[in-house]
Amino acid sequence: MNKCNFLYFLVALLLCGNHQATAQTTTTGETVVLVGGTARGVPLHRDARQSRFGYADPGTFAEIVDKNEDGNWFLVKLDSAQAWVLSRYTKPSAAIQPTSPPSIDYSRLLEADCSGSNKRLLSNSLFAICQDVEWRVPVWVAYLMRGDELDGPGERHRSSWETDNRLTLSGQANDRVYAGSDFHKGHLAPAQAYVRTQAAVDGTHIYTNAVPQFGSINSGAWSKLEAAVRVMAKSGADLWIVTGSLFVPIDPRCQKNRPPLRCLTVDTSGRPDSPSNKMRGKIAVPSHTFKAILSQSDGQWSARAFIMPNIPRGAGQFRNYRFSVDTLEEMLGIDLFSTLPDDIENKIEERATQLTR
Structure with a gap:
């Protein structure tokens, strides 16, 4: 011992x-x-x-x-x-004798690495985006979610997709590349989390906030995961969320067997030289999409991650795809929530915490 x-x-x-x-x-x-x-x-x-x-x-x-x-x-x-x-x-x-709480800079909890000649960091009052202009998709999008901001008059059907005017057209997707494809425009910062105003909902409909996602995933397990996260926020937790795309080898049997069989093993060998799948316009198709959630409720911290395969069939229950934040960080090569004091970060990131729905 x-x-x-x-x-x-x-x-x-x-x-x-x-x-x-x-x-x-x-x-x-x-x-x-x-x-x-x-x-x-x-x-x-x-x-x-x-x-x-x-x-x-x-x-x-x-x-x-x-x-x-x-x-x-x-x-x-x-x-x-x-x-x-x-x-x-x-x-x-x-x-238990109380201890003085560590100093936490809440404004910096969503900071994550976006370095590299092919990366562009874009931020506004809604969320921060790390865009890969070579692969033309976001690596991650980071945002804060609170329950009191999840209701309002905003409606998704009144929004239309736009290119991001902070980037050249060659560094992002557009309507033409998605037209007639097998993919949905998969929101990373979900529109349903921004219904507080119509302008906020509109702000989520930019191509730097979307990745090509098979409809079976986008409308299935991924949508249910997003709904469960909103329930968690409405229960009183403050949530710092980083969600994005991964490009790692995927077991080919995951495509054939009924998920989650063969879909729960992820290869942490790192980013490949080139995505294994691209759609029209050389837009990279993620092998997986992920969501890392840091939560604080009544002074207690927890963290969890979900890594879901992007496959052309249903993925089953989102609960099957829980991983520790440490595992996700190894795959991303990025340290998430790094401004948390080490004693909190190390304790919560090594666990794959349950999220109920």
Whole structure:
């Protein structure tokens, strides 16, 4: 056992204390911290029985929503999800000495690398875009999402697609290259997240905010993922989102077998010299699209990533495509959310956190 693991074990052991006191004194609405558990973490259950479906990290804060008659099981709210945990794995949060929160520059959380002779960084009040002018598609688009901005009079059907006047026409797609193709104009910053005004919805309909995406994905699992993210924001979380395109080898069996079979393995060998698939106008077609989500709710941070194959058939459930942010960063070659303090960033980016819908 190395020094870090030993200290981690020691803190968990000290926090466990007398679980009977926790069960008897904890009330609904109270915040607790998860402690102890197994080598994999604190077991999470679907109900107050042995129906385990996952684990949470010790040290995770949770709100008590309900408890069973005996008081030995708690229904807790974790981020946007709920689960049952044994009371012996909880400790009142007041028992933990608070520490001063690290200084966080919220305005810089979406910063990501856009260096290189073929890259152009474009930003406005809606989102930031890193455009690859050689492959004529965005590498990533970064934006902040809050629940109180997800309602309004904006309507997608009133918008029309436009080229981005900050770039030459040779560095982006246009109506002509999509006409008659097999691809949708796949929004990266989704129009539905900008309905607060019609002008904001219109602002998402630029070709530097879209990638060629098969309709089965764009209207299927990807659309459901975007809807789940909006639900998460409306629940009260602030979300910093980076979404974009990947160009990595894809298992050819992913095209033939019913997803997610053969579609969950991703090759992290890096960016190829040339995309394996291009549409008219030499527009690169991503092998995958991704979404990295950093969330803060009630002072608690979490991060998750989704990496979805861009294939000409349904991809199944978006939940099947969860990855850690660390895995995504390895594929991108870019450090995301790098201005977070290291102790927060390192802890949350190595986990593939559940997003429920």
